[in-house]
Amino acid sequence: MNGVRDTKGQAAHGSVRSYLTGLLLALVLTALAFWLVMVAAAPAPFLFPAVLILGVAQIGVHQRYFLHTGLSRDKRWDLVALALAAAVTVVVIGGSLWVIHELDDNMMPHAMGATLDEQEQGAIL
Amino acid sequence: MNSMLEPVPAIPFVQAEAGEPHDTTGTAAFGFWVYLMSDCVLFAALFATFMVLSGATAGGPTGKDLFDLPNVLLETLSLLCSSFACGMAMLASARQRVGEALAWLLMTALLGLAFVGMELNEFNHLIVEGAGPRRSAFLSAFFTLVGTHGLHVSAGLLWLVVLLAQVKQRGLTETSRGRLMCFSLFWHFLDIIWIGVFTVVYLVGSMP
Numbered sequence: 001m002n003g004v005r006d007t008k009g010q011a012a013h014g015s016v017r018s019y020l021t022g023l024l025l026a027l028v029l030t031a032l033a034f035w036l037v038m039v040a041a042a043p044a045p046f047l048f049p050a051v052l053i054l055g056v057a058q059i060g061v062h063q064r065y066f067l068h069t070g071l072s073r074d075k076r077w078d079l080v081a082l083a084l085a086a087a088v089t090v091v092v093i094g095g096s097l098w099v100i101h102e103l104d105d106n107m108m109p110h111a112m113g114a115t116l117d118e119q120e121q122g123a124i125l
Numbered sequence: 126m127n128s129m130l131e132p133v134p135a136i137p138f139v140q141a142e143a144g145e146p147h148d149t150t151g152t153a154a155f156g157f158w159v160y161l162m163s164d165c166v167l168f169a170a171l172f173a174t175f176m177v178l179s180g181a182t183a184g185g186p187t188g189k190d191l192f193d194l195p196n197v198l199l200e201t202l203s204l205l206c207s208s209f210a211c212g213m214a215m216l217a218s219a220r221q222r223v224g225e226a227l228a229w230l231l232m233t234a235l236l237g238l239a240f241v242g243m244e245l246n247e248f249n250h251l252i253v254e255g256a257g258p259r260r261s262a263f264l265s266a267f268f269t270l271v272g273t274h275g276l277h278v279s280a281g282l283l284w285l286v287v288l289l290a291q292v293k294q295r296g297l298t299e300t301s302r303g304r305l306m307c308f309s310l311f312w313h314f315l316d317i318i319w320i321g322v323f324t325v326v327y328l329v330g331s332m333p
Contacts, residue, residue: 019212026205034198037328044332051332055324059317066212066313074151078158085162089169096173 014068022065029058157307161314164277168318171270172325179330181262188263188330191256193247197327200243201319204278207236208316211309218305223297226305227289233312234285237278244275267326274322277315284308 033054036047063069069079179188214229248268251257258268288308292301 014212014216016213016216019209019216022212023205023209027202030198030201030205033324033328034194034201037331038194047332048329051324051328055320058320062208062313062317062320066208066316067310077155081155081159081162085165088166092166092169093173093176096177100177 014065018065022061025061025065026058029054029061033058153303154306154310157310161310164314165318168270168273168321171266171273172321175266175270175326178262178266183261183263185261185264186254186256188267188326189332191251191254192327192331194327194331196243196247197323200240200247201323203236203240203243204316204319207233207240208313210236211312215305215309218297218302221297223292226297227292230285230289230292230305234282234289237282237285237312241275241279241282244271248272271322271326274315274318277318281308281311281315284311 033051036042036050036054042050063082069075069082071079210229210232214226214233217225217229248271251264256264258265285308288301288304292305295301
């Protein structure tokens, strides 16, 4: 990415082989994730982290084989930018989940199964 | 065909004129990458919103009721193969093979169009069933997140069509190749976001 030209004289774009490897790995990870949910119907406590891990793994595959993210001098700053975005993502998502979960915990319990409308109607009648 | 499997030799470094920045393509690509990172934060916010509201179904249909996983798998495969085609196009572009690059870019566009078509069909189906974005907070968040991704893909398709026309007309100039590089970054990024979408929205949403 950082330079169509690579001053070291190596490929900045990868090769057919690397793209094919990436595609194959991504296909396997996708198929596995869908199979687990659609066919295997494993218990949720296993399924949930399994699917997430497969997703993260596939993102890694995309980064490495399609986007050529790496530690080489040309790619390093791309990785730094990515790391920052990833950190912000974790905070935004993780933080939101935590905050709202705490909020939910601290809310007064509603009447069983009643929505707010039903409760108000009950009060009027 | 054997040569296709070897890494591409680097394009010889061109001497810049006095006062002109060299390797502007590299700078542009990096700048575009930083933009994509900001886009990533946008999607993070939409993901956070969806995840927080995924249980707020207001007595209406849940993900499990609505999601058609075979269709989602098809969408996923379309976008993935589209990304691969884009990679092939970039290889051809680096080797100055115009015809090949155009062919792969066309493949990229067609697969991307298939994705958008399937998604529009899915959205239409949901709305007709009464599960539109106004039905519940869950559905509002769903349509916003998945819709925003779909809009990005659509915008990318528009950009790709323009690039196809430019490359066809002017060939693989340095400018064209630079733009293709930025487009390919965009396209791969959208596929990565989609991984997040099908995992967190569809697969998790379809679990018992």
